[in-house]
Amino acid sequence: MDGGGRVVFALRSGFPNGSRRSFRPGEQFHESLVVPRFLRRPMRMLSRLEDVEARIPRFAATGLSVALLVASGIYGGIVGGHMPAVMQAVTARTGFAVTDIRVSGDHQTSEIDVLGQLQLSGWTALVGFSADAARERLLELPWVEAATVRKIYPDAIEVAISERVPFAVWQQGNDLTVIQADGRPIAPFDGRNVRDLPLVIGAGAPQKAAAFMAELAAYPKLAGEVKAINLVAERRWDLYLANGVRIKLPENDFHGAIKELLALDAEQGLLSRDIAAVDLRFKERFIVQLTPGAMERRVAQLEAEKKAAKKAGKRI
Numbered sequence: 001m002d003g004g005g006r007v008v009f010a011l012r013s014g015f016p017n018g019s020r021r022s023f024r025p026g027e028q029f030h031e032s033l034v035v036p037r038f039l040r041r042p043m044r045m046l047s048r049l050e051d052v053e054a055r056i057p058r059f060a061a062t063g064l065s066v067a068l069l070v071a072s073g074i075y076g077g078i079v080g081g082h083m084p085a086v087m088q089a090v091t092a093r094t095g096f097a098v099t100d101i102r103v104s105g106d107h108q109t110s111e112i113d114v115l116g117q118l119q120l121s122g123w124t125a126l127v128g129f130s131a132d133a134a135r136e137r138l139l140e141l142p143w144v145e146a147a148t149v150r151k152i153y154p155d156a157i158e159v160a161i162s163e164r165v166p167f168a169v170w171q172q173g174n175d176l177t178v179i180q181a182d183g184r185p186i187a188p189f190d191g192r193n194v195r196d197l198p199l200v201i202g203a204g205a206p207q208k209a210a211a212f213m214a215e216l217a218a219y220p221k222l223a224g225e226v227k228a229i230n231l232v233a234e235r236r237w238d239l240y241l242a243n244g245v246r247i248k249l250p251e252n253d254f255h256g257a258i259k260e261l262l263a264l265d266a267e268q269g270l271l272s273r274d275i276a277a278v279d280l281r282f283k284e285r286f287i288v289q290l291t292p293g294a295m296e297r298r299v300a301q302l303e304a305e306k307k308a309a310k311k312a313g314k315r316i
Contacts, residue, residue, distance in 0.1 A: 098124045098157055105161035108143040108192070114159060117141060118149075126151050134159075142187035168200045168209055183207040199240075202231035212237060219258055225271075236281075246277040254280075261286075 103114050117137040120129075131149040138147040138161065146162040167181040169189050176189035178197070183206035200209045208231060216223045216239075228240040236251040250257050257280035264286070265271045270278070279287035 098126050098129065098155055100152075100156035102156065102158045103161070104159070105163060108163055108166075108187075108194075109141055109161060113141055114138065114161070118157065118159070120157075126153060126155060126157070129157070131157075166194050166197055168198045168206075169194065170200045170206050172201075172203065179206045179209075181210040183209070198226065199228035200231075201228060202234070204234040205229070205231040215255070218255075219262065222258065222262060241271065243271075245271055245275060248277065248279045248281055250281045250283075257283075 098120055101115065101118070101120070103111055106114055117140065118134050119137070129151060131151055134157075135147050135149045138144050138149070138159070143163045144161055145164045148160045150158040152158055164180055164186050166178045166186060168179055170177045170179045170185070178186045178189050178194055179200070180186060185206075198209075198213070200206060209229060212229065213223075216226065216229075222239075225241045225243070226239050227242050230238040230240070232238055237249050237254070239247040239249065241247070247261070261270070261278065261280060270288070274291050274293065275288055276291045277289040279289070
């Protein structure tokens, strides 16, 4: 290193021919330093920096201060969890706010409920909107069995819903619930779009109704008139027909009882008469219960026949 502090890049140390030199007092010492080959270029560049005059641009301090404040704000937003809101606001105001929502498959589900589960505001940005989280919220709706949510840039959301299939309305006490074929409840019955479903009554009925109605379908003339089925004591069924007739089926071999009933109806038109119920629980006999009006007429008819018989006896 010379008097100016520069490094002397020599290929070898010492002096030619390996001679040694002695120094006299007051003589300036010049040190020779051997630098490995791979470090010579970097060392030359560093030595040249000493000759370069450092020039600092104007307002450099102000710029660094602003950069420090911005970096601090970003760091604070990340630590405090405010960055998603900031990104939402920025992207929404630069043309990525959600303005188009397309919903399909919502036959029983209210569109208002769907929009509520999406949790959109007037400035919701498509960039920060989570389609997966929205799908999970949609699955919380009672009628929704499956849902897909897609983001369509720059400003649209597409929602496709697959709803549960209603099977019947289950009545327990004063409560009415729409159920699936497997007996699982869907939603409280509100009279919308499911009025034609059969009525299932009784404890345990939802789990057994589908299998029973599948067997009842073997008798289409009767099954077409059934509007409600009632599971009695979780053992046997009662049928309620559209004309108000109640059919009490036996606990065992109800198929045989139904066949006899249909045969009698074909011969005498039993089910179209003014009757209230037919009791098929006993193999040896059918019990037919008349309606109150029919009972009054029947009593009046018997009284008339009795009077007519008395008059005929007096004449004899």
